Amino acid sequence: MxxxxxxxxxxxxxLRLTRRVHRIQKRHIEECGLGVTPAQSRLLRTLAHYGSPPRMADLAERLEVVPRAITTLVDGLEAGGKVRRAPDPSNRRVIRIELTEEGRQALGRLRGARRSAAEEILAALSDEQRRALGGLLDTLMDGDAPTPTERGRGAGAG
Known part of the structure; x- marks a missing residue:
């Protein structure tokens, strides 16, 4: 107990692990020389998962941030040629965000940076420990763990 x-x-x-992960990922992202922040990297990865270019409001909702934050991220990525704003063909008042070819290439390099960061972070763990950690993280992220009250009365009690 x-x-x-x-x-x-x-x-x-x-919390300490989260800060360490962010620090290591930031360093690896900076080393790939794209001039992209971790937040912009996350936005690029999110864009890549859409079948068609999303609206900025869609991105804000998916990333769980305020729309103004998306505007700032898109401004920086657009200035760097990685995304472009495009009017929606069915409603010209709606602006969609598209990955450019340069943005797709940046994503490939960012994936390599994230992979290198993960290898650095997980280097101290054996394969068995990595599998165990993966299972524990899945449980925490899925929210399937019993609450303190449920733990106190035993599983299945109710």
Whole structure:
């Protein structure tokens, strides 16, 4: 059984790990020389998952940020030639965001940078530890873990 102190320690460890992951990813992104921030990298990856160019509001919703943040990211990426704004063919008042060829090439280099960062972060773990960590992270991200109340009364009790 966990205690509030052990839960606090776990939360602190997760926060420290998150900061470390961000720091390492940022360094690897900077080393690929694209002049892209981690937030812009995330926007490019998100754009690549759409079948057709999304609206900025769609991107804001998907990335869980305010629309103004998307405008700033798109401005920077557009200035760098990685995306372009295009009017929607069915409603010219709607602006869609498209990846350019340069943006697609940048994505390839960014994938390599992310892969290198992951290798650096996970280097200390064995294959078995990596599988265990993957399972634990899936559980945390899916939200399937029992709440403290559910743990206290046992699984399946209700």
């Amino acid at each position: 966990t205690t509030p102190d052990s839960d606090s320690l776990l939360a602190e460890q997760l």
